[in-house]
Amino acid sequence: MQRLGTSLGKIQTPVLLTIVIAAISLLAPLGGLAMENRAIVMLINIALVVGLYSFAGLSGVLSFGHMSFMGIGAYTGALITIPLTAKSALLPELPSFIAHAEFSFPIAILIGGGVAAFVALVVSLPVARLPALAMSLALFAVLVIAYQVESNWNSVTRGRQALFGVPTGTTLGVALAVALLVIFFVYGYQESRFGLRLRASRENELAAAAIGVDVVRERRIALVLSGFVIGVAGVVYAQYLGVFTPNDFYLDVTFLTIAMLVIGGTRSLTGAVIGPILVAVLTYLLQRGETVTGPGLQQIGLALAMLAVLIFRPSGLSLGAELTISSLRSLVVRGRRRTPSAPASSAPAQLEVPDEN
Amino acid sequence: MLRVDSLEVRYGRLTALHGISFEVGSGECVGLIGANGAGKTTTLSAIAGVLTPAAGTIELEGAIVNREAPEAIVRRGVALVPEGRRIFTTLSVEENLRIGASIRGDDEIAADVERMMERFPVLRRYAGTHAGKLSGGEQQQLAIARALMSRPRLLLLDEPSLGLAPLMVDLVFDLVAQLREEGITILLVEQNGRRTVELADRTYVLASGSIVLTATGPEDLGEVERAYFGGDAAVEA
Amino acid sequence: MTEIIQHLVDAAGLASLYALLALPVALVYGIMNLVNFAHGELIMIGAYGLFIFAAITLPLAAFLALVIVVLAALAMERAAFRPVRGSSPETLLVTSFAVSFLLQNAALMIFGSRPKSVETPSLFSQTVTIGGVHIEGVTILSVGLAVICIGGLVIFMKRTAFGMAMRAAAEDFTMARLVGIRANAVISGTFAISGVGAGVAAFILVVQGGSAFATMGLTPVIIAFVATMMGGLGSFSGALIGAALLGAGTVAFDVLLPTQLRSSREAFVYGAVLVVLLIRPQGLVPARRERV
Numbered sequence: 001m002q003r004l005g006t007s008l009g010k011i012q013t014p015v016l017l018t019i020v021i022a023a024i025s026l027l028a029p030l031g032g033l034a035m036e037n038r039a040i041v042m043l044i045n046i047a048l049v050v051g052l053y054s055f056a057g058l059s060g061v062l063s064f065g066h067m068s069f070m071g072i073g074a075y076t077g078a079l080i081t082i083p084l085t086a087k088s089a090l091l092p093e094l095p096s097f098i099a100h101a102e103f104s105f106p107i108a109i110l111i112g113g114g115v116a117a118f119v120a121l122v123v124s125l126p127v128a129r130l131p132a133l134a135m136s137l138a139l140f141a142v143l144v145i146a147y148q149v150e151s152n153w154n155s156v157t158r159g160r161q162a163l164f165g166v167p168t169g170t171t172l173g174v175a176l177a178v179a180l181l182v183i184f185f186v187y188g189y190q191e192s193r194f195g196l197r198l199r200a201s202r203e204n205e206l207a208a209a210a211i212g213v214d215v216v217r218e219r220r221i222a223l224v225l226s227g228f229v230i231g232v233a234g235v236v237y238a239q240y241l242g243v244f245t246p247n248d249f250y251l252d253v254t255f256l257t258i259a260m261l262v263i264g265g266t267r268s269l270t271g272a273v274i275g276p277i278l279v280a281v282l283t284y285l286l287q288r289g290e291t292v293t294g295p296g297l298q299q300i301g302l303a304l305a306m307l308a309v310l311i312f313r314p315s316g317l318s319l320g321a322e323l324t325i326s327s328l329r330s331l332v333v334r335g336r337r338r339t340p341s342a343p344a345s346s347a348p349a350q351l352e353v354p355d356e357n
Numbered sequence: 358m359l360r361v362d363s364l365e366v367r368y369g370r371l372t373a374l375h376g377i378s379f380e381v382g383s384g385e386c387v388g389l390i391g392a393n394g395a396g397k398t399t400t401l402s403a404i405a406g407v408l409t410p411a412a413g414t415i416e417l418e419g420a421i422v423n424r425e426a427p428e429a430i431v432r433r434g435v436a437l438v439p440e441g442r443r444i445f446t447t448l449s450v451e452e453n454l455r456i457g458a459s460i461r462g463d464d465e466i467a468a469d470v471e472r473m474m475e476r477f478p479v480l481r482r483y484a485g486t487h488a489g490k491l492s493g494g495e496q497q498q499l500a501i502a503r504a505l506m507s508r509p510r511l512l513l514l515d516e517p518s519l520g521l522a523p524l525m526v527d528l529v530f531d532l533v534a535q536l537r538e539e540g541i542t543i544l545l546v547e548q549n550g551r552r553t554v555e556l557a558d559r560t561y562v563l564a565s566g567s568i569v570l571t572a573t574g575p576e577d578l579g580e581v582e583r584a585y586f587g588g589d590a591a592v593e594a
Numbered sequence: 595m596t597e598i599i600q601h602l603v604d605a606a607g608l609a610s611l612y613a614l615l616a617l618p619v620a621l622v623y624g625i626m627n628l629v630n631f632a633h634g635e636l637i638m639i640g641a642y643g644l645f646i647f648a649a650i651t652l653p654l655a656a657f658l659a660l661v662i663v664v665l666a667a668l669a670m671e672r673a674a675f676r677p678v679r680g681s682s683p684e685t686l687l688v689t690s691f692a693v694s695f696l697l698q699n700a701a702l703m704i705f706g707s708r709p710k711s712v713e714t715p716s717l718f719s720q721t722v723t724i725g726g727v728h729i730e731g732v733t734i735l736s737v738g739l740a741v742i743c744i745g746g747l748v749i750f751m752k753r754t755a756f757g758m759a760m761r762a763a764a765e766d767f768t769m770a771r772l773v774g775i776r777a778n779a780v781i782s783g784t785f786a787i788s789g790v791g792a793g794v795a796a797f798i799l800v801v802q803g804g805s806a807f808a809t810m811g812l813t814p815v816i817i818a819f820v821a822t823m824m825g826g827l828g829s830f831s832g833a834l835i836g837a838a839l840l841g842a843g844t845v846a847f848d849v850l851l852p853t854q855l856r857s858s859r860e861a862f863v864y865g866a867v868l869v870v871l872l873i874r875p876q877g878l879v880p881a882r883r884e885r886v
Contacts, residue, residue, distance in 0.1 A: 427771040428777065447765050459774040507774060
């Protein structure tokens with residue numbers, strides 16, 4: 001087993017994550033169509049959260065605005081895949097270059113991601129220069145702007161009315177393929193020189209700048225890449241839904257993806273993958289509970305879970321570690337010995353000022 | 358008054374203090390000297406409640422105060438004049454004095470403010486202006502005056518002479534001597550080893566987080582110099 | 595000329611409301627580095643408070659609603675923010691985001707998604723006309739309350755011991771504790787003040803919109819964020835300037851934009867703010883930072 005870990009070397013984390021996700025995807029259809037759909041949504045969420053992680057996790061700058069790229073990807077992908085006749089009936093005032101465009105699903109995915117990445121680039125011009133916390137808030141303003149544009153640009157998006165007639169090309173296989181590609185792509189970025197520099201700036205912005213890391217530039221790159229990934233996920237999501245409104249890319253999904261990332265752990269790719277899986281299970285259970293309590297339990301339960309993680313396990317359930325063969329081994333060994341798990345953050349909290357009693 | 362026993366402080370995995378022990382008796386003036394990074398400020402921070410010890414005990418007048426918050430320590434009659442002074446620059450000089458009396462509820466605060474201005478005439482001159490406008494030496498006087506406003510029985514001074522002009526350094530050391538005369542117990546942390554040893558009843562030399570020597574008077578200066586770091590000029594500084 | 599004065603009056607009304615939204619957020623951030631997403635939900639709670647007590651006379655209802663908001667602010671700090679105190683600003687922000695989502699959904703569960711209409715005196719919906727300039731009752735209410743609250747806050751900060759402690763804590767929290775200021779007291783006090791701000795804003799918003807609903811805190815909190823960000827995070831006067839500019843900008847876009855774009859007014863305003871930040875990333879009045 002140790003040898004396997006060494007031969008897999010640096011790519012063992014995405015490979016192990018692939019095994020986990022593929023296993024879930026293979027098993028899900030056995031539970032019927034409803035379960036299969038849950039799996040599709042979970043896979044899309046993984047793509048979204050891993051995309052969010054590629055910016056927020058690696059840079060340490062929380063983003064409330066990334067789901068705007070999801071909306072941009074979704075609308076772009078939909079507008080260039082809806083069949084021409086249906087489109088002219090649905091959106092008669094569409095600019096002609098879009099009105100006459102019809103692309104296949106894979107091309108649409110790339111174009112959707114590309115447009116989202118371009119918008120991310122434009123957004124990054126002012127936003128990437130801001131201090132970290134102000135950047136989080138500015139990205140939130142970006143989300144509001146995107147939502148307003150989608151809600152009011154009637155000739156292109158149908159405004160608040162639903163856009164429908166979108167081909168539903170997203171199958172379980174497509175969602176799985178996209179999620180896996182995204183995981184490998186983001187892992188590659190994380191381990192690249194760019195990712196390394198960005199992570200250095202996360203740990204200590206001043207020290208990173210002192211050794212020559214251009215923090216603004218690295219954040220800008222991350223913003224564009226994450227915009228692309230989330231744009232791609234948006235296209236795929238739109239082709240799963242077939243019908244959507246601007247609300248599908250606004251606060252609920254923003255909260256959901258942030259909650260997933262926080263619960264899984266913002267500091268590792270593994271966290272960004274297990275977060276959506278855990279939340280999928282939690283949501284399933286809470287939805288069953290809602291038959292007793294009425295609607296709302298799902299959201300409240302998720303918010304409470306997130307708060308519990310923030311208070312009791314701030315580095316998330318992954319504890320900021322990556323899944324590797326050796327970490328699996330130690331998990332197994334530890335389980336056998338039944339010793340309590342020793343989290344990586346067990347260093348005494350020395351700098352913390354004691355609380356007043 | 359203060360008894361520190363086997364005190365150990367860590368920053369994450371880094372151990373800053375390796376179990377130091379010392380005592381400050383009531384009415385004494387005790388020095389704590391050492392090079393940069395020796396652990397002097399860490400010691401004071403732990404006593405003042407800003408850092409929590411990993412092991413060992415800090416005892417104030419018989420009570421173990423390891424886990425007490427800074428605001429509780431002040432209420433035990435301990436005041437800190439921190440490194441870098443840390444006066445409130447957006448508050449006026451007078452407000453800085455009044456805020457020093459935050460733990461008091463008596464009606465002599467105004468009189469004490471008056472007394473401080475008597476003692477430090479420069480504070481009266483700038484009473485209404487923002488404290489940020491004061492020079493380094495003036496800020497140091499304000500920081501000490503602010504600490505005195507709580508009427509402490511134990512005063513912790515963290516490098517009060519750092520970065521001051523020679524004349525100001527004299528003034529600060531004279532002031533410490535005066536305060537001792539007035540009966541305030543003093544723990545003085547300094548880099549200026551010679552003057553501290555001359556002034557204090559007893560001086561501990563800290564190196565790399567451990568106490569390596571205890572000096573009781575000027576006759577020990579030679580030894581202090583060697584313990585410090587091989588007779589470096591820093592003791593003279 | 596009349597037209598310009600009219601626009602200025604409208605801008606003053608908006609700016610007053612925005613200042614009431616931004617100041618508490620800036621205040622809490624200044625003390626504990628928390629950008630409080632859930633401030634909007636305090637406003638929401640205030641609005642539901644008005645709805646619940648509306649059956650009694652309005653002044654009493656307003657007072658009771660205010661008390662409830664202050665208690666909610668204190669409870670929020672105690673339950674959610676105290677356990678994570680001292681964490682990074684990002685962690686604090688995301689915690690408040692979770693609290694916000696939690697309260698919103700709790701309100702949805704309790705009150706449902708349909709807005710609850712609240713009767714307010716017709717006095718506020720009347721318009722006074724002076725020399726051709728129309729002044730709405732809500733505008734007068736907003737400006738009046740803003741002047742009273744902000745003036746009161748300034749006096750409180752300058753003249754009271756607690757206000758002085760708050761200013762000291764905002765500059766250097768640890769040093770404030772070292773002179774004996776109780777951390778919990780200062781933070782609770784600051785949250786109570788932010789609760790008062792939220793309660794007053796809730797009153798204005800209910801008078802303006804006539805109803806209480808679960809998601810009503812969102813727009814105010816975005817405005818508060820944008821104003822404080824534009825002014826410079828953590829800067830008290832910056833928040834006021836940001837609010838004033840945001841109010842003026844909103845009116846300006848309302849006047850200048852063609853009708854079909856007017857519904858996306860906020861998008862333009864926030865876009866303009868981003869352009870301002872492109873020029874001044876630290877905000878218009880960069881806050882004085884704590885020395886280490």
